[in-house]
Amino acid sequence: MRDGGEEEVDQVDWIDIPAGLVRRGTPAGEMAAVARRYADTHVPEAWYRKEAPRTEIHLPAFRIARTAVTVEQYALFAADTGRPAPRGPADHPVIGIAWEDATAYCRWLGERIGGEVRLPTEDEWERAARGDDGREFPWGDEYRTGLANLVDLGVGTTTPVGSFPDGASPFGVLDMAGNADEWTSTLYAPYPGAPDDVPVTEDWAFDRHITRGGAFRHDRDLARCARRHGAYEEDLAAIGVGFRLAAPPAAA
Template structure:
């Protein structure tokens, strides 16, 4: 990890990554779920949770743009000052966390007005394509998990790190922090994938918010770093569970 690697992120602009239109091998085949559950059995995650990733499908995702890193405390502070919201807590170059979905959406609208762009939260499919690229890799950097490529619980930090601190953990398109640090909102409300097994729940009534989050945060195990892993905000304390976000935009 490079200390302070995110210090150059500016509050008045976004470093966009252009993700071209292309294929996404979304999700996980049903017959691979037992092997996935065994691979991560030490995390205590039951196989039923992974079934939400099924069935696998080859889909086409239109071109879009996505921020290279999550929104920082410094970037959120600019928004807060302009809109009369409370100032955020935390180090300026760390990802802002504890942000409700509605607030993240409001930030995207505000940023879009400033930049003259259609800024929004990424869809779940866009997020997975940005993390996974054209192939079916398990993690943004490849198929093998390695401690030190993302800020997850095994790193032992116990809190956020500056955005962009793990350049070797970049996705195929060069997007950073798509595993760990802050769990990220998408614009997609939870629903089973088309053709999902009958035991996959139709809704997640137990969730604090039913929008899908992706990537996992500093407090999560490596299973949440998987590109296919569908998650959510299951606790009301969004700071404690590390929920943040990054903006996306229509391709130009």
């Protein structure tokens, strides 16, 4: 019998994402303009080109967690499976988590709550962030300091999950920009129809699974809903890599 505290940690605040279109990516013709818009971040145009082309994709319904997995939630899993205890305040997103450990957490939690739990696909993540339109950021087309925990906020570390409700996505999903970069289940590959100069693989990445959203140490370019990146450094805590959960839609 689990105690009440453990049961509370097991709870997931799911948001239902209805079936619908995601306007995935960025039109190839807009790449130069995107690079100019974020020129102060010193990100070359080539890094954005893997977002092309813009494609409308229909996704079935799914659920996604309102916030990332917290230190408190992950700590119970770590204790139960003999993994190192995570560091940080209980209500902050857990970071420094390898993709394999994130997927193991999903399996473990699914067994405890009696249902499938997984990482979101890259397309699901983008739909949950963008909603039905092609907005630049989860909250709209204009970047505003104070709607996400990114480098311009000056905090320099994580903040409690859900600290920026005004930065919510159209579906009410929180922290999809900043705080913790988030694993998806998708391995990097160019989108179908991508520009010829987009790399076929990212062999330089520490892990080639796509991450989304950016972390507290990142600039606003990584907060864009279309921005595709990965874990390019081995120190996953230093670069702020965490994860959030996804699941099939609730039974009718």
